[in-house]
Amino acid sequence: MHADIVFTGGVVRTGDPDVPVREALAVLDGRICAVGAEALAARGPRTEVVDLAGGALLPAFGDGHVHPVLGGLGLRGVPVRECASVQEVVAVVRRWAEEHPDVEWVTGDGFNPWLAAEGRFDARWLDAAVSDRPVVLRTMDHHTAWVNSEALRRVGYRADTVDPVGGEIVRRPGTREPLGTLREFGALNPLLDLLPAPSHETQVAALREAAGRFAAAGVTWLQDAWVEPHHNDVWITAATTGPGLPVRADLGFVLLPDNWRQRITRFVADRERVESAAPGMLTAHAVKFFADGVVEAGTAALLEPYTDCPHSHGIANWTPADLAEAVTAVDALGFQPHIHAIGDGGVRTALDAIEAAARANGVRDRRPVIAHAELIDLDDLPRFAELGVIANLQPLWAQCDPLMTELILPRIGPERGSRQYQIASLLRYGARIAFGSDWPVTSYEPLRGIATAVTRQTPEGTPEGGWLPEERITTATALAAYSAGCAHQAFEEKEWGLLRPGMRADLVHLAADPVETVPGDLAHLSVLGTWLAGRRTHGTGTADRPRAGSR
Structure with a gap:
């Protein structure tokens, strides 16, 4: 034939x-x-x-950790991603608001958190552009928002407001007045819940646009690492109507600490509905957890205090006991735990939870995932291989860019700074790795991530010889992490990832x-x-x- x-x-x-x-x-x-x-x-x-x-x-290529619906919707707001200064952000917000006078909430996605000293953004700067409508801008890491005074008024954040669990309302120096910077989901979600929800049709169109971009970058499989209940219908519609989708996807149901026992009761039925609606295109193997925040905001969970904030070890979104119980529960339902963990404290808590699930539920091919794993304590490096944990890493982050020099390194100091993105070390210990972009946090183009993993340099080629050059990997290894590594994460290594x-x-x-x-x-x-x-x-x-x- x-x-x-x-x-x-x-x-x-x-x-x-x-x-x-x-x-x-x-x-x-x-x-x-x-x-x-x-x-x-x-x-x-x-x-x-x-x-x-x-x-x-x-x-x-695959992408083992990405947010295509969120990223697609972010393309529709104020275009702040490429702004190089606070002044430029304010000017772009003013112009966009003038061009869209009927939009009640002015929103934008993906600006750089190092544009203001210590990542502290003032509501009054945005008030100068828009004062009569709420403005909500999210940083590229999505763990911080910069808002204007009207947004603070709408959500009810005042001097006497207590910081919510799992979040921080940044205050003006010497006062309790909210500055205009909100960190982590405990503080963000009450505000985001006020935003008008985009229609189903808008979300489907946003997903189609994002999927087309991934296909143009050589990607055919995605792990959607933040799926809320209404996203199931968005994926099903996009995959089963019109031209369909140019990518396959696994949907990772997000599980937050509040009412988690009630939330998981629908996961099995949602999995069956997704997979029966679009067989061969959609699966729903994973459940997504957030163990902590991010280093640049001072919210990643650390084993030792931050150097610039001695009283703080960051923000752990779960207690160790609760995370272990929740991971054990979803593991017992046959789901793949997929845990965001960035600080060395968050990584250890995630590893402990996975170990507890294996001990409680027995041997099976579970392939748990720890995403990002920016900072890993030396004692925990061998545990990835020992527990069969896949390290899903974002190689594009492994460079000494302004995020690193202005925010991250000053907060953790040189010793911990030298233990970031230990890709080669994980491989030497026998760990499985898969690569992802975390788009819209950073670029979805795998070739950009591959270049960084191989050189450990910025796009401008600095520093000479690479940043932490002992963690560089070969081009062939990086290619495999974006193909065979993602196929293994998807439980589909017999289907794709090799030719x-x-x-x-x-x-x-x-x-x-x-x-x-x-x-x-x-x-x-x-x-x-x-x-x-x-x-x-x-x-x-x-x-x-x-x-x-x-x-």
């Missing part, structure tokens, strides 16, 4: 250590049917031949061979085509192809 598609004219990087390079690949009925010479022999009169034009065909006969034809065509590309140029490689089970979801297969520099 002849193949539907044959790829030739470049290098086929299989990801398979036994046969890492082939010269061709053939696809039949959405699956790889042959590689190498056998693929070339599978051409028939109706076979589509894709000329790789000297480029490379690889397993498509072997019988596996899904989830493929990405790059303009040049990434393994032979100068590491500093990896971020600039063009994605020329993406295929989901043999169906092209990005690219046209025509036009001249610019190529990044090679060795």
Whole structure:
């Protein structure tokens, strides 16, 4: 039988250590049917031949931790992500508000938290732009909001308001008056609950737009790491109507500490509904927890106090006992725990909870995930492999950028600063790793994350030799973390992540061979085509192809 598609004219990087390079690949009925010479022999009169034009065909990328609905909606508000100063943010807010006089709440997403000293943003700065409507802007990490005075009035935050559990209302120096900066979900959620909910149709459109961007970056599978009950219908509609979606996804149901026992009662039914509605496209294996916050806001849970705030170890969203009980409960229902943990205290609490679940529920293939794992105590490094924990890491964060120099390093000091994003160390201890973007926190483009993991440098190439260079990894290892690593996280390593006969034809065509590309140029490689089970979801297969520099 002849193949539907044959790829030739470049290098086929299989990801398979036994046969890492082939010269061709053939696809039949959405699956790889042959590689190498056998693929070339599978051409028939109706076979589509894709000329790789000297480029490379690889397993498509996954993204093991992302927020596509949230990110898609964020594209619709005030465009503050690229602003380089407080003054620029204020100007953009003023202009957007003038252009949208009928929008009651002025919202924006993704501005940089280092634009103000110590990440402290004043409501009065926004009042100068908009004073008669509430303004709510969220930082790129989504753990902090900058709001104006009208927003503070609407939510009822005053000098006599006690900080909510799991959150901080930042105060003006020397007073109890709210400054205009809110940190963590305990403080954020009462305000966010006041915002008008976007319609179902708006959310579906936002998801479609986000999914299209991921397909254009070479991604065919996503882990949605924050799914609330209404998001189930958004995903189902997007996957089953119109053109469908260009990506598969696993939905991670979010579980917060309040009323968690009641919340989990619907998880099994929601899982069955999602998976039966879009078989082969949607799964719902995971439950998402937040163990702590983020270092830059001083809310990540640390084993020792912050250097700039000696009384504070950060904010733990769960007590260790409650997190262990909740993780054990969802594990018993057959879900995969997926725990946000950034500080070394948060990571330890997450590892302890996973260990407690395994002890209570016995041996099974649970593949628990700890996401981010920015700061890991040396004693806890071997526990990832011992407990079978997948470290889902965001490699684009492993650089010494202004977030690091202005906010993170001053808060944790040099010793702990040297233990961040220990990718190579985790691998040396035998841990499984998978990569993700955490978009819209940072870019969704895997090639940018791969470049950072390999160089440990900023896009400008600093510092020379890389930041914490002992934690650099090879290009092949980084590619695997975005493909085979994500497939393992998805419990689908027999379906995709490598290019072997019988596996899904989830493929990405790059303009040049990434393994032979100068590491500093990896971020600039063009994605020329993406295929989901043999169906092209990005690219046209025509036009001249610019190529990044090679060795």
